[in-house]
Amino acid sequence: MENKRVQIFDTTLRDGEQVPGCKLNTKEKVIIAKKLEDLGVDVIEAGFPISSPGDYQSVQEICKSVSKTVVCALSRAVEKDIKIAGEALKYANNPRIHTGIGTSNYHILYKFNSTKEKIIERAILSVKYAKKFVEDVEFYAEDAGRTENCFLAKVCESVIKYGATVINIPDTTGYCLPEEYGEKIRFLKENVKGIHKVTLSTHCHNDLGLATANSLFGIMNGAQQVECTINGIGERAGNTSLEEIVMIIKQNSHLNMFTNINTKLISSTSRLVSECTGMNIQANKAIVGVNAFSHSSGIHQDGVIKKRETYESINPEDIGINNSSIILTARSGRAALNYRYKKLGFFLNKNSLNLVYSIFLKHADKKKEITDKELKIILEKANLNNKMLYISDRRNCNHKKINVM
Structure with missing residues (x-):
């Protein structure tokens, strides 16, 4: 036909x-x-x-x-x-x-x-x-x-x-x-x-x-x-x-x-x-709203990270958006946190992620959204007990020494 x-x-x-x-x-x-x-x-x-x-x-x-x-x-x-x-x-x-x-x-x-x-x-x-x-x-x-x-x-x-x-x-x-x-x-x-x-x-x-x-x-x-x-x-x-x-x-x-x-x-x-x-687009407007390709629920974030189609029927690239947004909130899980740190160039092992995640949750409970700047602050806050952790920054081809709790 x-x-x-x-x-x-x-x-x-x-x-x-x-x-x-x-x-x-x-x-x-x-x-x-x-x-x-x-x-x-x-x-x-x-x-x-x-x-x-x-x-x-x-x-x-x-x-x-x-x-x-x-x-x-x-x-x-x-x-x-x-x-x-x-x-x-x-x-x-x-x-x-x-x-x-x-x-x-x-x-x-x-x-x-x-x-x-x-x-x-x-x-x-x-x-x-x-x-x-x-x-x-x-x-x-x-x-x-x-x-x-x-x-x-x-x-x-x-x-x-x-x-x-x-x-x-x-x-x-x-x-x-x-x-x-x-x-x-x-x-x-x-x-x-x-x-x-x-x-x-x-x-x-x-x-x-x-x-x-x-x-x-x-x-x-x-x-x-x-x-x-x-x-x-x-x-x-x-x-x-x-x-x-x-x-x-x-x-x-x-x-x-x-x-x-x-x-x-x-x-x-x-x-x-x-x-x-001067007409603002409502955040949840289909296709073009700021939240149309944003995910804050841990379950949804994990699914989208593993395979975009799990929770998106439209590829954001099809309408001129580079990628989906993983928004970090108190509802986000370890997968989303790890994903965002990787985007910043930090690759955390399992123990490191668990440690940082516990600090992240304390921050997230007080804020609507955790920004990239705050993610870096959270890494620095892991310096409390002078315990050494090495986090690879592959983007800059070097290693950052971070003190964590």
Whole structure:
């Protein structure tokens, strides 16, 4: 069976930037956009040009700065929005306008005070107008997660007829369960005339912690594009995390899917986005959190030291991290302590290790973590009874005489 390529649509610079407290200037956006192109994303959603002069300028500058990646600009189903988006994209080698409208009853009745018929009419008009500026037009059915499938299918069929090239099915409020979202995608694949002509896209939010799972079920049921952000940033609880969906696909060959992402750049891209946005990455964040490849439990440390795969399903080198971290705490055992001393160039025999370990535990009970500096202090503290111990420092090709208790 031939593997299916999943396109990665990155909206870090648009949906990701909508986080309260996160503001990127044009220079920072261009730097991130270049990094995203190096990373291998298929589409960069560069911004929402009508929203501000700064966003308009950022989209223009990104268009000038990237050459291969599709550059996308967001708009509402409003002529002025679409016109501004088209103008902002004029320097792009591969421009795309992303336009759309809400399709759920919540949006139709309460946001637009409209009817289903008028919503379809506005959807068609927006796509027809966008086609005057670019060939590649993506249509989003906002709040598709809470939209009745039959009406959603009608909307999709209508915009495909008038030239939409990508159909985006957002779970805007993070409402869907994975199986439910997957069934929605499958329903559209099986019931929308002309669906085979377009790319079907997922765009999931993380309000219930299901964004990545929903995106996964979406592509398993026929979607070909995932809209996501670096570090999963985005409004409220955030968006599907790029690093999560990409590594799920990479690690699970039975899915018969692949992306064009250079995963070795994931860690550095994650850090760049965090630094520029000022949005810290939570320590236990999957893939890119500081604790993702850190081990402090003695049992886990012993297993990882003997064979990494014992407690790690992902090789840290695959995302650009040199190795796993063995963190020394009061829960660490002799194997971890010995491992860390070897990293420092000290090779302890069994008796020496037992002696040093007893001192280590006294220190570890008082601290959250024992550092390399403190490990050397612990060796020096073994000098109490003037008992001589020789510890080989192979790194420096000499021997250190250490007095231990």
